[in-house]
Amino acid sequence: MTAPRLNRRLILEEALRVPDGAGGSTLTWVVRGVVWAAIQQGAARERAAEFATMSSVACRITVRGSPFGAPSRPKPDQRFRDGLRTYRITGVAEADAEGRYLLCSAVEEVVA
Numbered sequence: 001m002t003a004p005r006l007n008r009r010l011i012l013e014e015a016l017r018v019p020d021g022a023g024g025s026t027l028t029w030v031v032r033g034v035v036w037a038a039i040q041q042g043a044a045r046e047r048a049a050e051f052a053t054m055s056s057v058a059c060r061i062t063v064r065g066s067p068f069g070a071p072s073r074p075k076p077d078q079r080f081r082d083g084l085r086t087y088r089i090t091g092v093a094e095a096d097a098e099g100r101y102l103l104c105s106a107v108e109e110v111v112a
Contacts, residue, residue, distance in 0.1 A: 004062045004101060006036035010080040010087075012072065029079070033072030037080070038062040039087075054109060059087055061104040062095060074104050 013029040020026045042058035061080060066073040073092075074080070080087040087106040095101035 004038040006038050006062070006064065008037045008039055008082060010035050010037045010061070010063075010082050012074055012078060013081055014075075014078045029081075032078065035063045035072065035074075035080075056110070057108045059106045059108055061087060061089075061106050063102050063104065065094065065099040065102050074102065080104075080106065 011031055012033045012035055014032050016028050016030045017025040018028050038061070040060040040062075042060065044055065044057045046053060046055045048054075063074065074089050076089055076091055078089050080089065085108060087108050089104050089106050091105040093103050095103045
């Protein structure tokens with residue numbers, strides 16, 4: 001396997017529900033680590049949401065491997081953030097037999 005060019009700095013975040021003091025909760029994103037990544041954009045889709053149009057782009061994000069259980073290892077339902085852009089992680093697999101790199105399937109969603 002040829003080493004990927006990890007040229008994008010992404011912040012790995014995980015959703016956390018926090019009580020709002022009124023019996024409910026709010027969703028907050030907690031930073032779990034910073035990773036360098038290579039992003040490959042895939043096919044784009046557009047769909048009508050209730051009050052807006054939602055555009056989504058499938059992405060393949062390659063990051064350095066990390067051991068199972070490490071807080072910096074991406075998992076589904078987490079997200080990568082690059083400034084205002086967010087990439088929802090839908091799956092993670094090892095890219096090579098040695099586990100040097102991980103392939104993350106992700107979706108970038110934008111309200112148009």
